[in-house]
Amino acid sequence: xxxxxxxxxxxxxxxxxxxxxxxxxxxxxxxxxxxxxxxxxxxxxxxxxxxxxxxxxxxxxxxxxxxxxxxxxxxxxxxxxxxxxxxxxxxxxxxxxxxxxxxxxxxxxxxxxxxxxxxxxxxxxxxxxxxxxxxxxxxxxxxxxxxxxxxxxxxxxxxxxxxxxxxxxxxxxxxxxxxxxxxxxxxxxxxxxxxxxxxxxxxxxxxxxxxxxxxxxxxxxxxxxxxxxxxxxxxxxxxxxxxxxxxxxxxxxxxxxxxxxxxxxxxxxxxxxxxxxxxxxxxxxxxxxxxxxxxxxxxxxxxxxxxxxxx
Amino acid sequence: xxxxxxxxxxxxxxxxxxxxxxxxxxxxxxxxxxxxxxxxxxxxxxxxxxxxxxxxxxxxxxxxxxxxxxxxxxxxxxxxxxxxxxxxxxxxxxxxxxxxxxxxxxxxxxxxxxxxxxxxxxxxxxxxxxxxxxxxxxxxxxxxxxxxxxxxxxxxxxxxxxxxxxxxxxxxxxxxxxxxxxxxxxxxxxxxxxxxxxxxxxxxxxxxxxxxxxxxxxxxxxxxxxxxxxxxxxxxxxxxxxxxxxxxxxxxxxxxxxxxxxxxxxxxxxxxxxxxxxxxxxxxxxxxxxxxxxxxxxxxxxxxxxxxxxxxxxxxxxxxxxxxxxxxxx
Numbered sequence: 001x002x003x004x005x006x007x008x009x010x011x012x013x014x015x016x017x018x019x020x021x022x023x024x025x026x027x028x029x030x031x032x033x034x035x036x037x038x039x040x041x042x043x044x045x046x047x048x049x050x051x052x053x054x055x056x057x058x059x060x061x062x063x064x065x066x067x068x069x070x071x072x073x074x075x076x077x078x079x080x081x082x083x084x085x086x087x088x089x090x091x092x093x094x095x096x097x098x099x100x101x102x103x104x105x106x107x108x109x110x111x112x113x114x115x116x117x118x119x120x121x122x123x124x125x126x127x128x129x130x131x132x133x134x135x136x137x138x139x140x141x142x143x144x145x146x147x148x149x150x151x152x153x154x155x156x157x158x159x160x161x162x163x164x165x166x167x168x169x170x171x172x173x174x175x176x177x178x179x180x181x182x183x184x185x186x187x188x189x190x191x192x193x194x195x196x197x198x199x200x201x202x203x204x205x206x207x208x209x210x211x212x213x214x215x216x217x218x219x220x221x222x223x224x225x226x227x228x229x230x231x232x233x234x235x236x237x238x239x240x241x242x243x244x245x246x247x248x249x250x251x252x253x254x255x256x257x258x259x260x261x262x263x264x265x266x267x268x269x270x271x272x273x274x275x276x277x278x279x280x281x282x283x284x285x286x287x288x289x290x291x292x293x294x295x296x297x298x299x300x301x302x303x304x305x306x307x308x309x310x311x
Numbered sequence: 312x313x314x315x316x317x318x319x320x321x322x323x324x325x326x327x328x329x330x331x332x333x334x335x336x337x338x339x340x341x342x343x344x345x346x347x348x349x350x351x352x353x354x355x356x357x358x359x360x361x362x363x364x365x366x367x368x369x370x371x372x373x374x375x376x377x378x379x380x381x382x383x384x385x386x387x388x389x390x391x392x393x394x395x396x397x398x399x400x401x402x403x404x405x406x407x408x409x410x411x412x413x414x415x416x417x418x419x420x421x422x423x424x425x426x427x428x429x430x431x432x433x434x435x436x437x438x439x440x441x442x443x444x445x446x447x448x449x450x451x452x453x454x455x456x457x458x459x460x461x462x463x464x465x466x467x468x469x470x471x472x473x474x475x476x477x478x479x480x481x482x483x484x485x486x487x488x489x490x491x492x493x494x495x496x497x498x499x500x501x502x503x504x505x506x507x508x509x510x511x512x513x514x515x516x517x518x519x520x521x522x523x524x525x526x527x528x529x530x531x532x533x534x535x536x537x538x539x540x541x542x543x544x545x546x547x548x549x550x551x552x553x554x555x556x557x558x559x560x561x562x563x564x565x566x567x568x569x570x571x572x573x574x575x576x577x578x579x580x581x582x583x584x585x586x587x588x589x590x591x592x593x594x595x596x597x598x599x600x601x602x603x604x605x606x607x608x609x610x611x612x613x614x615x616x617x618x619x620x621x622x623x624x625x626x627x628x629x630x631x632x633x634x635x636x637x638x639x640x641x
Contacts, residue, residue, distance in 0.1 A: 214364055215397035217384040219411035219462065229414070233401045 053285035064281060072282045076290070081270075081283075085290055088267040091182070092250040095189040096197075096243045102190065103197040103242065104235075110198075111205035126195045134192065138259050141188045145178035145260065152177070175262060185261035189250050196245035204238025205231070236307045240299075247298065251291040267291060313376040315340040315466050315498040316361055321370035322522075323356050330356040332522035333370070338466075338515075340375075343492050343499045345509040348519030349545065354502045357519070358468050361500065362391050375465060385414075389466040390459035394474060396451045398443035404430065404454050405439035411462040429457040432491075449480045456488075460495070467492075469501045473508065485512055506546045510534060518542050535570065536636045543568040543638065550574075550609045557635065560584070565637040571599060571612040573634035576620065582627020584609065591622055602626060 008014065019026040055064050056071045075081060110122045129137065144150055155164040168174040168181060175181025208231065216226040254268030265273075267287055274284035302308070318336035322329065331353045338344045346354040359365040360372055363384035371378055379387055390411070398407050406413075408426035417425075423439075430436060433453035443451055452472060459467055469488075473481045489512050492499045503509050509516050510530040517527040518541075526538045537543035543551050550569040558564040560583055579585045589608070590601035598619055600611045611628060613619060620626055 209395065209397065211393050211395055211397035212399060214362075214384070215391070215393055215399070215458075216410070216414075217364075218362055218389075218391045219414060219458065220385045221410075221414040222385055225414045229410075230399060 049285050049288060052281055053289050055282045057280050057282055062279060072286045075283055076286055081287075084265050084267060084270050084287075087264060088251055088291075089294065091186065091189065091266065092247045094186060095193065095250045096246045098186070098190045099194050099197040099246045100201075100239055100243060103194060103201050107198050107201035107205055107235075107238075108231075110202045111208075112210075126198050129191075130195055135255070137192060138188060138256055141184075141191065142179050142260050145184045145187065147177035147179070149177075149179070179260050180262060182261060182264075185257055188256050188260045189253070192256065193246040193249050196249065197239075197242035200241035200245070201235060201238040204235045204241075208234045233306075240302050240307045244295065244299075248291060248295055251294065313340075314338055314373070315342075315375060316344075316500065317373040317376075318357070318360075319371045319373070321357075321360065321367045321372055323353075323360060323365055324368045329522045331360065331367075334522075334524055336517060336524065336527070338498060338500060340498055341496050342514040343489065343501065343512060345501045345503060345513035345516040346519060347503055347506060347509040347516050347546070349504055352519035353522040354504075354517075354519045355470060356522075358391075358470055358500065358502050361466065362389055362468055363387050388462075388464055389468055390462050390464040391468040391470060392452075392455045392459050392472045394470045394472070396443075396455040398451055398454055398458070400443055402442075403439065404435070404441050404443065404446070407443065407454055408439075408458045408461055410458060425461055426457070429461045430454075432460070433457045448475050449484065452476065452484065456491075460497075464497065466498045466500060469499060471502055471504070473503075473505075481508075488512065510546070518545065520545075537568050538639050540566065540638065548610065550607070551638070552607055552609075552635070556604075556606050557637075560632070560635065562632060562635055563637065568636045568638055569609070569630065569634060571610040572597075573630055574609070574611040575629045576600065576611055576613060577627040577629045579625040579627045582629060584628040585625065588620055588622050588624050588626060591619065600626075602628060604628070 052064075053072055054068050054070070055066055056069045057063070058065050076085065106122075106126075110119065114122050146152075152161070152164060155161045164178075167183060168177070170183075173182040173186070175183070178184040178187070212230055212234070213226055216230045217223075221229065251266075252268050254266065254272045257264075257266045257269055267290060271284045271287045274280045274287065278284075314337040316336070316338040318334050320333045320335060321331060322333050323331040334353070334357065336357070346357055348354045356365055360367055361374070363379065363382065367380065371380060373379065374387065374389065399410065402410065405423060405426045408429050409417075409422040412422040412425060427436075427439060430439060433456050435450060435453050435457065438446070438450065438454075443454065446454065452475075455472070472488075473484050476484060485508060488499070488501075501509075501512065510533070513530055515527070515529055516533060518525045518533060520539075520541045526533055526542045528536075533542065533546055537546060537549055540551050543549035548571070550571060552560075552567045552569060554564040554566060557567045584602075584604050586602045586604040586609075588600055589603045590599075592599045592601075594612075595615070597612045597614045600613055600619070602609050602611060609628060
């Protein structure tokens with residue numbers, strides 16, 4: 001007669017038995033390494049950074065004074081530094097907004113209509129630019145946007161050169177050519193971060209069942225009403241997730257503004273220069289805290305506005 | 312009187328598939344009309360043609376006499392209770408019910424009052440603040456019903472609304488829906504694959520098969536006089552007898568149907584139909600006995616309490632010739 005129990009086959013079965021009797025052991029084994037990594041390496045260095053920002057620099061010796069002070073944060077409010085923050089914030093906000101507007105139709109199409117092969121084409125199209133080097137892409141854009149570049153050439157040859165000139169003549173964002181204006185920086189930022197907006201948006205839209213849109217129409221809503229009252233609220237968590245990427249990536253980037261744009265500095269570049277050549281680690285740390293604070297404010301506002309209600 | 316819903320040779324093709332194939336249909340105002348059929352028979356597509364989510368490939372659809380071929384769903388005075396209920400997860404129950412009024416520009420106070428009134432109608436008083444995710448299947452179903460009815464539609468469409476509920480709840484909802492329809496006097500068009508549901512609730516029903524209507528009539532007509540083999544089989548599993556067997560029984564040689572509950576088991580000697588018992592299936596209220604008669608298998612419903620023969624025994628089958636109903640086709 002067969003036994004009620006199957007024979008134990010070795011250490012694998014013994015381990016399985018231990019995990020079955022104590023599920024928490026398995027959890028602990030799985031979670032300990034990443035927790036250590038995040039806790040010590042990541043949060044630890046972030047705390048060290050935060051600590052630095054409360055130190056200050058001695059203006060004569062250039063040495064870091066290890067005493068708690070809010071003086072360094074006060075320096076952020078100096079016009080030259082505050083300009084950097086304002087400029088970065090404006091750029092991040094406009095890049096995020098533009099990415100959301102451009103990404104939505106693409107994400108919507110991919111989530112609603114693309115099937116089989118077209119879905120694969122969509123993913124490839126979105127991901128392909130992410131596979132090539134970021135630097136190569138940015139330099140390519142520099143050439144595309146240059147005064148002798150293809151954008152100017154096309155605009156001139158179809159007789160729309162005046163539009164380009166008008167855009168470049170805009171005060172504040174214009175410049176000599178696209179590659180040396182804020183407009184150019186903005187375009188490259190939107191191009192580079194767009195996939196990070198499309199993918200979470202598409203994931204959120206995919207979770208909206210078609211029957212909800214039909215129910216909305218059935219109850220008398222026009223397409224615009226359905227978009228405003230059903231699609232947008234349900235896609236909001238995805239939009240927010242995408243905007244966290246585009247917003248924080250733009251705020252921290254120090255390469256793109258160096259290659260395409262004016263010589264005006266952004267937070268990333270300021271941090272880079274302050275901790276390097278200037279040797280002002282406390283101010284660099286204080287600058288680095290700014291995006292963190294802004295993201296926290298942004299997320300709490302989004303939460304209060306109900307952006308995560310559909311989660 | 313103009314029909315509430317009328318199909319004039321309506322077809323809906325999806326590529327080579329004829330989901331709905333030249334259907335003619337007329338639903339009288341104020342009736343509870345059921346569309347019954349197996350999955351893929353075209354009944355749901357017909358419902359979607361009425362609501363406007365599908366456009367007919369050919370033919371015309373009229374709602375209260377008006378051709379709606381060029382009318383989008385949001386301008387049709389019909390509302391749907393969806394199979395998955397399709398409640399908006401980000402809105403609470405009251406906002407869900409008031410949605411139709413909201414998009415029509417009705418003010419918040421009126422909207423909320425009407426929504427609460429509707430929630431009371433479906434016995435969900437006090438649930439207005441909850442989110443759909445916090446409700447049970449039966450409660451969601453009621454919210455979906457309230458959300459559709461608050462718009463006072465002229466036709467209410469129900470797409471297998473009871474499919475996801477358990478048996479007890481389903482039976483209770485069947486009674487409630489029927490009572491609600493009587494009370495409101497709205498035309499209900501109800502799609503189901505459950506023949507019992509269709510028979511018990513509908514005033515009239517259409518049996519769908521392969522995109523066509525196999526038969527249309529009152530539940531009584533459909534049940535006792537199925538016109539085709541398919542209807543006989545699908546609605547209550549009637550026995551279908553081939554023409555030669557029917558002729559032997561002394562009737563004109565056509566295909567004919569015979570209800571299992573109209574038959575009695577007798578002794579094998581002297582019976583017109585006789586054979587060996589090849590199956591016994593206990594159904595609670597009775598037992599369905601399958602007898603292998605020359606050329607056919609015949610099911611006999613023996614009520615509980617009556618004496619049951621053993622499997623394999625030779626038995627005869629007795630019935631009134633009046634219960635043998637000729638059919639139009641096999």
